[in-house]
Amino acid sequence: MKLALNGVTKSYGSNLALNAFTATLEPGIYALLGPNGSGKSTLMNIITDNLKADYGSITYTSDEGVSENVLKMGVRFREKLGFMPQYPGLYPNFSIERFMWYMAALKGMTKEVALEQIPAILKAVELDDVPRHKIGALSGGMKQRLALAQAVLGDPEILILDEPTAGLDPKQRISIRNYISRIAFNKIVLIATHVVPDVEFIARDIIMLKKGVIADNAPPTELLKKIEGGAADRHARTLDFLNGKRGGTILPRFFLFSCIPGKFVA
């Protein structure tokens, strides 16, 4: 299975949000890093067909080797999608369980499959003890977990997650990260995030976006080698010093790097 994005371009007036984005995604977790306004959400909305690209194409290749443009696939492509946007806009007056069943209906699942998956997913995201709570009454973190739950419902082949760990405490972030890692087997998972530790150990590739252009695209280990030494390292050591850490550092260098706007490795 492959998802090939070829020259995907999108502008808003004179602002080029995404410039000839080209990448091929195979089963595994891909981290999409970039400062605000770099085009991450635009890319995700284009993949999920919420936005039309100005140029370029997205092609899906099945396990049998059949390639097809996703726009032409339409419903058949959306059957394989699970999407968690940055601001999901969930219905405040739905209860959690009613909402999940509604999502099951939207995803065309049968009752039996839904009956099997919904409790398991709610348990995995730690919402199984409050199924009758209204969404409007949930905390921000709980809403985030619910948004993730609806994305993974139906066992989609392609998961698009925009800031899946935003608003979660460290323990929950680790839990979610591990959960994503578990379910990512034989799936294409694209995660947009600012929090590198959430993805550095689980992502097979990190795609760095800057002003709509891919600044870099490599596995985490390769990226680390690239930025070792030079200015990046000096920055990292300075921050280590400020944080009271000497020698080894808990935070990966390119996390610190990515916190400095516009300072990606070319």
Next chain:
Amino acid sequence: MGFEFQKCCSKVWKPLLLLLALNAAVCIWVTRADPRFLTEDGIAEFFDLYTKNAMQMDEEYRLGVSRSVQESKYAPEGFSDWQMFREIYSRIEYIEEFGGQLQNVLDRTQDRLAGSSGYSQKYYENVIRLYGHVKDDAVLGLEYSRGWMSYFSYRAGDFLLLILIVYLSSTLFTHERISGFLLILRSTKNGRTKTAVAKLCVLTVMVTAVFLLFTTETWLIFWFRTGFSSIRNGIQIFISLQLCPYVITVGQFFLLSIIIRLCAFIVFSLIASLISVSLYHPVAEFVANTVVVGSSYLLYMTRSVSPDGLLANIGLFPSLEVIPLFARYRAADFFGYPVSYLTILALVFILSVLVLLSAIILKYKIGISMLPESWLSRISASTGVFRKSLEGVVPHARYERLPSLFAAEVYKTLFLRHALLCIAILFVTKLFLSVAAYKPPVSYSDAVYKEYMQILAGEATDEKRMYISEERNRINETLQNFEDLQKQYIDGAMSVEEYQEILSEYNTAYSRDIYLARVENHLIYIDTQKEEGREAWFVYDTGWNKLFFQGYDWTLFFALLIPFCGAFASEYNGTSSSYGFAGILKTTKNGRRKTMTSKYMSVVCLSVVWIVIWTVSDCFFLVKAYDMPLPSSPIASLETMAGVIPSLTLWQYALLMFVVRALVWIVFAVLVCSMSQILKKQIPVLSVAAIFTLIPDLLIYFGLTALRNWTFVSLVKVTPMLITNVPILLYLGVFVFVVSASTYYAGKTWVK
């Protein structure tokens, strides 16, 4: 305050320009010259000529002036000199009799004063004092008083200004809540009381500014189109203000009207702001403000029943109209002292402003619920507490049902968008309005008419013709013989009891004369219809006319507009890179075409349910209050329905009317649903729906009569279109086409 001003201006300037343009258009239409009547310029010129050559022109009139249009010397084309002279002499007569009119008032009041005491005495003394001043000091100059009364009677701009004020207050308060900025604002040092005060200052300044803009624009248009007469003339020069108890000129009255109207608008803006800070929900505010305006209007309408009532003369609409406040001296009893309505109004203004300002600042300061729909969520939370308390008693089953998309959409409409609550409120309102609208007729005239029609019910047979003829003879005889009989009584040839019996018969005959004439006219009508190949019967038609000429149902309009304006719009949110839940919805297998179909189906089905409930309610009240006899009568039996499809009976027409009306309402609901997707926000949908469905009727109300029977309201009423031979099918077809096109476009944008 500068920041608040900046925030407000940036949002308000577009609707302001739009409404100013609309006001200008209506003004221009209202001030158009009607070729049937003398132009303002034409009359004014003649007046000027007369005032310069009064003696000569009087002599000419005495010698005889032409009534012929062709032979006229002074009159503009199409009119005669005689008409011009009558205009001026009627004006002279009015001025000359003015003093006499007031003297009559004074004399009558003097008579009443003689036997009065307490409050009445003081009231009459005030009347004598005030009108005495007016009689002595008011100066009425001879001139053609042009322009002013049309200007003062122009009301269209008030409605537009009210709409703008509601939008203004929503912009100042509610928009920040919706955007979420309110939470940040309130967490700052100056973000509560000081901000509230700043907002209210800005509101007052903005209301004053837009009011002056509208007033200036209207005045200028009237000035260019009709001109204005002298501002130095006494206000009593106008017939409707003949009994104004104050010695003021037209110019002074103009200034006073500006002040009073400005105060009314400011008070209304504060009410709208209080509603905003209480509800923080645009749709609920829209409804609440409509209720406020509607209630004010209903109170104002009680003037027809009680013209001197306090509530009918102190309120939003009388204040905006101003003329009722000055039409005559009116006062209320305040601990035995008469206090004029103007004084009361001033006190009410001051008190209202103080109370409203305090309430708004306090409410703004105290705070808001953290939940988006604060008061609605409190209701929901309280039911949740109740539910939880039951859980120990009745275990709650887990929700394990795979809903159909249709059921999900119905659930979302009824509970997520609070349609159920909205419908309940509107239906209760409907019931209250129906009680008033369908009151059984209690008039003597209707009772007599009903009696005749019941006797004659059905086809016009020879027997019935004979009955009418005999009844006519009986009445005529009674009326003719009464004088002689009265003379006999005066001469003593008749006892009191006999005379009273004859008097009673005479009174009965006298009152029945008119209604029998109506029956006779109906018989002539039946014969005429027969000659033209249409059948008509005698039918008591009061109830049927009530049914066929029902007014526009505002409650159903809002019942369809408010819940469905969020059909698609509620799936979106305003943030830039996110599409709200629509983003998720449209990525699922059934989230596009099937969801769209389900949404439209839910809208249609819910519309049908509500239309049926509303129609059944109407029919219930109608049948309870009125007789609806002979439903199988031909439709032409009702003189008002002579032009309608002749082959129908009354019940068939009623059915057709209900079906067409239901169809129009359903198509309207579909339009609202489509607009919800096209515009993606609820407030614009409400605004657009209101503009396209209601503004044409508002324009007709203020003079744009060319649109009569071609508006959405006429289409819903059905009968006015049919009886005036408007091609209703064509209009319906165009309406359906427009809605279909919007639906197609909405569907395309949702699915793609």
